[in-house]
Amino acid sequence: MKHIAIYITLLSIYLPSYSQSNSSIVPGKVWLDNNSVAINAHGGNVIFYKKKYYWYGEHKIEGKSEAQLADGGIHCYSSKDLMNWQDEGIVLPVIYTDTTSDLAYGCILERPKVLYDRKQQLFIAHFKYYPRGTGYLKGYIGVATSKKPNGTFTFKHKFLGANSEYGSGDFAMFKNTDNNAYHLTVRKPDKTFVIGKLQDDKMLPTTNYQVAKGITARTEAPAIILHNNQYFLIGSGSTGFLPNVARAFVANALDGTFTNLGNPCIGKNPHNGIGADTTFGAQINYILKVEGKTNAYIAMFDIWQPDMPIKAYTYGYHWYLKMVYHK
Ligand code: DGJ
Numbered sequence: 010m011k012h013i014a015i016y017i018t019l020l021s022i023y024l025p026s027y028s029q030s031n032s033s034i035v036p037g038k039v040w041l042d043n044n045s046v047a048i049n050a051h052g053g054n055v056i057f058y059k060k061k062y063y064w065y066g067e068h069k070i071e072g073k074s075e076a077q078l079a080d081g082g083i084h085c086y087s088s089k090d091l092m093n094w095q096d097e098g099i100v101l102p103v104i105y106t107d108t109t110s111d112l113a114y115g116c117i118l119e120r121p122k123v124l125y126d127r128k129q130q131l132f133i134a135h136f137k138y139y140p141r142g143t144g145y146l147k148g149y150i151g152v153a154t155s156k157k158p159n160g161t162f163t164f165k166h167k168f169l170g171a172n173s174e175y176g177s178g179d180f181a182m183f184k185n186t187d188n189n190a191y192h193l194t195v196r197k198p199d200k201t202f203v204i205g206k207l208q209d210d211k212m213l214p215t216t217n218y219q220v221a222k223g224i225t226a227r228t229e230a231p232a233i234i235l236h237n238n239q240y241f242l243i244g245s246g247s248t249g250f251l252p253n254v255a256r257a258f259v260a261n262a263l264d265g266t267f268t269n270l271g272n273p274c275i276g277k278n279p280h281n282g283i284g285a286d287t288t289f290g291a292q293i294n295y296i297l298k299v300e301g302k303t304n305a306y307i308a309m310f311d312i313w314q315p316d317m318p319i320k321a322y323t324y325g326y327h328w329y330l331k332m333v334y335h336k
Pocket of ligand 1: 179229230
């Protein structure tokens with residue numbers, strides 16, 4: 010059988026520089042924004058819109074995030090070159106002044122993914138959402154929208170996906186070439202990996218979820234790309250914030266059978282000495298296609314520190330695709 014093996018290594022990525030100071034992405038190092046403040050955007054994603062990249066993620070606040078509740082909301086940064094990021098501020102804030110608000114402090118808002126819907130000219134943020142005081146039993150997807158990439162986003166509603174009354178956990182929202190969006194997620198409570206189509210406006214799921222054939226149960230933090238007509242998915246195991254061994258899969262169609270490619274990581278993180286067997290101490294959150302380049306992707310990871318979340322940081326590894334043919 011033919012397949013592509015994927016290797017993620019800790020190479021620095023050199024890209025053409027524009028202004029500011031960074032001339033490369035240095036994996037494993039704290040990444041500073043245009044104000045020389047550490048980029049604070051965890052578990053998120055990056056989109057490309059009108060010649061700029063927008064990076065969205067969870068904002069952590071010292072002394073608050075230790076409770077593992079949402080505290081800042083969704084933070085956004087923009088960049089023309091992927092190395093130098095401008096702070097665009099918090100685009101979906103947690104509300105501290107109104108306990109009845111959907112985003113009242115005490116809710117959990119994690120792993121946001123923003124997509125742009127051309128038809129509606131709308132930026133749609135989906136995120137793991139647990140309303141204030143409800144705990145982790147039912148995993149909703151929260152939905153917020155904005156007319157502009159840098160917000161402000163307005164909370165619209167929540168839904169329980171995966172055709173389960175307990176909803177879902179970690180997820181990817183994948184916009185296919187036909188502009189349809191798919192919700193790839195670990196179903197609650199049994200942790201089976203399922204894939205479902207969203208409705209046309211991407212605000213709600215259809216009931217059309219299927220078990221993803223070949224994807225190991227308890228696969229969390231899924232990140233997916235379409236490369237040469239094949240879907241590559243990388244995820245983590247299910248150990249909360251603790252690092253575990255990454256796993257990669259490939260399929261010819263989202264409703265096809267995924268082949269397990271094993272651990273896509275090789276080497277060691279020179280900054281913490283942790284090897285590929287625990288994903289360099291990190292957990293994947295997104296795979297970004299570099300615009301204007303062929304076969305260039307950046308896999309983005311978080312090194313979590315739940316006891317000290319403000320010290321957690323997000324960074325890119327260089328991911329190159331190496332062709333290996335098996336007969
Ligand atoms: C599991 C996820 O994989 C982590 O990234 C994080 O969101 C934790 N859940 C939170 O408990």
